[in-house]
Amino acid sequence: SIKKYLISMEIYLNRLRDNGVSTIGELIVDKYKFYTIEDTKRDEKVYGETRIPAGRYKIELYTQGKMHEKYKKRFVFHKGMLMLKDVPGFLGIFIHIGNTAKDTKGCILVGSRVINDNFISGSTIAYINLYTILVDKLKNENVYINIKDN
Numbered sequence: 001s002i003k004k005y006l007i008s009m010e011i012y013l014n015r016l017r018d019n020g021v022s023t024i025g026e027l028i029v030d031k032y033k034f035y036t037i038e039d040t041k042r043d044e045k046v047y048g049e050t051r052i053p054a055g056r057y058k059i060e061l062y063t064q065g066k067m068h069e070k071y072k073k074r075f076v077f078h079k080g081m082l083m084l085k086d087v088p089g090f091l092g093i094f095i096h097i098g099n100t101a102k103d104t105k106g107c108i109l110v111g112s113r114v115i116n117d118n119f120i121s122g123s124t125i126a127y128i129n130l131y132t133i134l135v136d137k138l139k140n141e142n143v144y145i146n147i148k149d150n
Contacts, residue, residue, distance in 0.1 A: 008142040011134075013108065015054070015149050019117045022101040023051050027110060029133055037109045037120045039101050041149070045089055048105035052093055052147070057084040059095070059134065059143045067094060075128070079135055084108075084145060095130070095145075097123045 015025040018040050025036040038051040061080025062068060071078045082095040090106055098109035100119055110130055112122025137143050 007140065008144060009137045011059075011143065011145050013145055013147045015147070017117060017150075022118045024114055024117055024120070027108075027130070029130060032129065032133070034126050034130055035111045035114050035120050037098070037101060037104070037111065037118075039104060039106060049101075050106060052084070052087045052090050052106055052108075054147045054149045055087075056144055056146045057087055057093075059083065059138070059145055060085055061135070061138060062092075062094070065092070067096065071096075075131075077128075077132070077135070082131065082134060095127075097127045099123055 012028040013025050013036060014028070015023050015038075017024050020040050023038040023040055025038065027034040027036050039049050040051060042050040059082055062083035063080040065081075068081050071081065084093040084095075087093045093107055095108045095110060098104055099111065099121065103109055109120065110123060110126045111120030112126045113120065115121050134143055
């Protein structure tokens with residue numbers, strides 16, 4: 001429908017701090033706030049240990065691969081992985097469940113609380129809440145994530 005191209009939703013990831021192992025951030029989606037953990041920033045990309053560049057990326061549902069199949073089995077509501085499109089130098093960047101930088105390979109992990117600079121908790125419930133909001137919006141709107149380094 002034409003509506004899909006006229007309406008878009010913007011969500012915002014503000015990176016708060018990076019300790020050389022992990023990056024902690026706040027993800028603002030409408031009136032909701034989630035916390036995130038990512039890999040550290042690196043000048044030279046190290047596979048599986050480098051966060052993506054700040055920028056604005058379109059989010060789409062990705063319906064292939066091992067993670068999609070795993071989440072489809074785990075969650076009845078799953079329709080595809082939340083994937084960031086066209087990230088320079090990276091492929092397969094998702095927003096998903098996890099607690100530490102070891103649980104990601106460049107992806108953005110979402111949680112409810114920051115325990116310390118290397119650990120977020122409440123990841124599954126935060127993911128379910130975030131996914132429910134975004135998957136509903138993705139039916140009729142373009143959704144973009146704006147990532148800012150502080």
